[in-house]
Each structure stands twice: as C-alpha cells, then as structure tokens.
Amino acid sequence: MTGPATGPNSLDVFLVAGEESGDILAAGLMAALRARVSGARFRGVGGGRMQALGLASLFPMDDITAMGFAQVIAGLPRILRRLRATVDAIVAAPPDVLVLVDAPDFTHRVAHRVRRKLPHLPIVKYVAPTVWVWREGRAKAMAPDIDRVLAVLPFEPQVMADLGGPPTIYVGHPLIGMLDHLRPNAEEARLRASDRPVMLVLPGSRRAELARLGTVFGDVLGRLHQKLPHVDFVLPTLPKRLAEVEAMVADWPVKPRIVVDEADKHAAFRVARAALAASGTVTLELALAGIPTVAAYKVPWLEGRIAPHFIKVDTAILPNLILKEKAVPEYLQWHIDPPAMADQLVRLIEGGPERDAQVAAFARLDVVMGLDGARPGERAAQAVLDLLGR
Missing domain, CATH: 3.40.50.2000 (Glycogen Phosphorylase B;)
Structure with missing residues (x-):
C-alpha cells in the first residue's frame, strides 16, 4: 500500500x-x-x-x-x-x-x-x-x-x-539505544561493588502507582536499613511527580535521595548494586543495566480479583517474559511481603547465588533482543x- x-x-x-x-x-x-x-x-x-x-x-x-x-x-x-x-x-x-x-x-x-x-x-x-x-x-x-x-x-x-x-x-526496544547511559564504565563498575552500595527505589511514575506502592516500599526500605544501614537509597522520578514523591517519602522510616534530572538517574543506574521496582518498563531498563532487582505491583482491588481470569502469562515482569524464565522475583497484589522482599534485597546486595543468577540471565538479553x-x-x-x- x-x-x-x-x-x-x-x-x-x-x-x-x-x-x-x-x-x-x-x-x-x-x-x-x-x-x-x-x-x-x-x-x-x-x-x-x-x-x-x-x-x-x-x-x-x-x-x-x-x-x-x-x-x-x-x-x-x-x-x-x-x-x-x-x-x-x-x-x-x-x-x-x-x-x-x-x-x-x-x-x-x-x-x-x-x-x-x-x-x-x-x-x-x-x-x-x-x-x-x-x-x-x-x-x-x-x-x-x-x-x-x-x-x-x-x-x-x-x-x-x-x-x-x-x-x-x-x-x-527504545532502551536498546540507551545502553551507553545505563551500563557502567570500569570506574562505575568499581563503585557498584563498593562497601557503600547504591540501591535504586522505583515505585512507578503514575500517581496511582505511587499511592498503591508507597507504603509498601517505605516498609521494605525501613527493614532493609535495619539490616544494611550503609546502603545509599536513590529514588529517580519525573519532575512533574516530585511533590507527590516528596509527600510519599515523608513518613518513610528512611528517606531516599530523590533525583529528577535524567542524567542523574542514568548516573545512579550505572553504579547501582540492586533495585526495588514497580513492574513495568523500568524492570527491563534495570535488566539491561545489569542490576539485580526485586519487583512488585498492585492494582485496585476489583481489578486484582478479575485479572487472574483473563491473564494469559504467569509473570508480569518484562525481562522474565523475554527470557522465558523467572529471573526477577516478583511480589504481586495479594503476595506482596515486605519482610521477604527486604530479605531478598539483602541477598542481592551482599552477593551470592541469587545475585549471580540474575546477572547471568540479564547478560543473555543482548542476544535475545538482537542488539546489533x-x-x-x-x-x-x-x-x-x-x-x-x-
């Protein structure tokens, strides 16, 4: 035509x-x-x-x-x-x-x-x-x-x-064109493995996501801070969401460092050792950056009751769908569990088999997604x- x-x-x-x-x-x-x-x-x-x-x-x-x-x-x-x-x-x-x-x-x-x-x-x-x-x-x-x-x-x-x-x-995927912004150079890779690790906190970019996940993410950070007080939490967000994010974290037991500039966000990605993220495109962004992640998501109560009768896949996480394996642990709707999420993040930050498995899975994305x-x-x-x- x-x-x-x-x-x-x-x-x-x-x-x-x-x-x-x-x-x-x-x-x-x-x-x-x-x-x-x-x-x-x-x-x-x-x-x-x-x-x-x-x-x-x-x-x-x-x-x-x-x-x-x-x-x-x-x-x-x-x-x-x-x-x-x-x-x-x-x-x-x-x-x-x-x-x-x-x-x-x-x-x-x-x-x-x-x-x-x-x-x-x-x-x-x-x-x-x-x-x-x-x-x-x-x-x-x-x-x-x-x-x-x-x-x-x-x-x-x-x-x-x-x-x-x-x-x-x-x-x-558009993220393919951003790999230079997401992946660390030698010095940034050293910082990613340093004794004061950075952890990304990504509760979503929509107002409804922030409302549903804010309390959960604050709970997880509080528990994680008790176990690993040296972790530096960074929360990238959009400028238009800054006031809402600041209000959301006001009651959190530990306050993340909020960044709104895109260059600052990319800089944080390149040094981050782990991430807590809402399900969405950002989970693929994290996977391409090689950052082990725990993902969570909640929808309104009615949608949560109806969705299982229509959903055709067994994961809501993009890297899992692309790789056809449960590489990223996910805590969805009725199964959100802040203590378990915090424990999982401790293991990802400290290192070991779970971290190694995610990093190895993410490395396969280059081939699967045809990054030529x-x-x-x-x-x-x-x-x-x-x-x-x-």
Whole structure:
C-alpha cells in the first residue's frame, strides 16, 4: 500500500502518541525519518520530545492517557472529544502515513474511524498491544485497520501471526539505544561493588502507582536499613511527580535521595548494586543495566480479583517474559511481603547465588533482543518508508 504521491524529499506524517514511553518512541522515529527525508513534517498529538522536533500537538498528550477502569470511566467524555478532534484533523488534511504510538485503547479507535473514512491511508501501529497477556482477540480485530505493526519485544511478531493480527516487524526496544547511559564504565563498575552500595527505589511514575506502592516500599526500605544501614537509597522520578514523591517519602522510616534530572538517574543506574521496582518498563531498563532487582505491583482491588481470569502469562515482569524464565522475583497484589522482599534485597546486595543468577540471565538479553547496533528509531523509520514504497 502506498500513500499520496509526494516528492522524494517530502513526507507528511501524522502521529498520535500517549504517555512518556510513546513520546520517546515517536521522537526517535521522527528524528530517523527526518534524517532520511529532509522535508519530512510532522503533525498530531505528542509530548515534549516530539514537540522539540517540530510537532505542534493538537492537545496535551496526557488527555488521552487513562490507566484502570475507574480512570477510564471518569475521563470518558474528554477522551471521546479528543478522539473526534484527532480523527477530524486527519480526515480534513490526509497525511502520507498515520503512525499510532502506544495508548492502544485510544489509538486503535482512531485507526478504526480513519480507515472507514480514508480506506487507502497507510496506518502504522508502533508497539503491539499486549495480546500475549490478555484480550488476545485484539490482534485479529486490528487486522482490517492496521497495515503494519512495529513491535518492541522480540517474541511479538510470532504472537501476532499466531493470533491472526496484522503483519508485524520487530524493530527493537527504545532502551536498546540507551545502553551507553545505563551500563557502567570500569570506574562505575568499581563503585557498584563498593562497601557503600547504591540501591535504586522505583515505585512507578503514575500517581496511582505511587499511592498503591508507597507504603509498601517505605516498609521494605525501613527493614532493609535495619539490616544494611550503609546502603545509599536513590529514588529517580519525573519532575512533574516530585511533590507527590516528596509527600510519599515523608513518613518513610528512611528517606531516599530523590533525583529528577535524567542524567542523574542514568548516573545512579550505572553504579547501582540492586533495585526495588514497580513492574513495568523500568524492570527491563534495570535488566539491561545489569542490576539485580526485586519487583512488585498492585492494582485496585476489583481489578486484582478479575485479572487472574483473563491473564494469559504467569509473570508480569518484562525481562522474565523475554527470557522465558523467572529471573526477577516478583511480589504481586495479594503476595506482596515486605519482610521477604527486604530479605531478598539483602541477598542481592551482599552477593551470592541469587545475585549471580540474575546477572547471568540479564547478560543473555543482548542476544535475545538482537542488539546489533541499529537503533530502534532507525529500524522503525525504515519500516515506515518500506510500507510507503519510498
């Protein structure tokens, strides 16, 4: 399928991204497209990184982000308004290609409505929906509306094929392009093994995650501090969450050092000896950095009761899914156990078989994820241009 006729140095791309992760992915794709097509221009919905590359967002990206059933219901009128506005903007001035990044509940509806109005417009979905976790019927449902899926996890093309989804290409996870920021040099490796170890504390980046995990993480840190008082706790967070994080740790028995600058976060990753983290992309970030981790997660009570009847996998941790083994210990929902989590972290910090096993498992990620030097944004850009026959 090809888009409207354009010159070799012209390309009109409409992008829709949701959340920080989508902003990062889309910005990488935009930069790589511009490197290949000098006259590429971008429209749509995105965050700060996309806007820095020239995109004027139709509305704030956060307007289409809703996590959890209750939040979706509360924000539904706004989301529907934004959905209509997005589709109207695309139909009023059809681009050469529509790229929908993450935020599946919103972007799949955009794709469906646009396909009905502009049946020949090429539509790309960047990030496959988690059909390998639940609602596997989404893969087949996407097929009429999506021409190409760009996957960020290596097992997803096969999953999508097995479930009757659209053609899917693995382009690599965005963290692949950040390994130099995450992995220590010789001096940092020495600091990682020093007598005053750094431990990362990562309770999540969403307000709801902080509310559900704050007390648990504070309890774990208090217990760990009693056993290993020399550990330096560092809590990286986003600038927009600083006030909430400061309020969260105010009652903790031991206060971590909070950092909001991305360079400071990466510096902490390169010297950290262990981590306590909320389940999510950060667990893969930690694994690629070679940092042994204990992971935890909680969802609202009702979701926790319903989810086991629909979930198709036996782990919520990305490195475990990619490696197909329980490399990272996880404490989820009803099984969160601060004393056990603290004891596990002691063993990871002090060293021994459990730490060695995690480090060895993480080393295998380079092969499994195909880290061959090409950045995901570059692979994604080439996939888009291939679809367009450019």
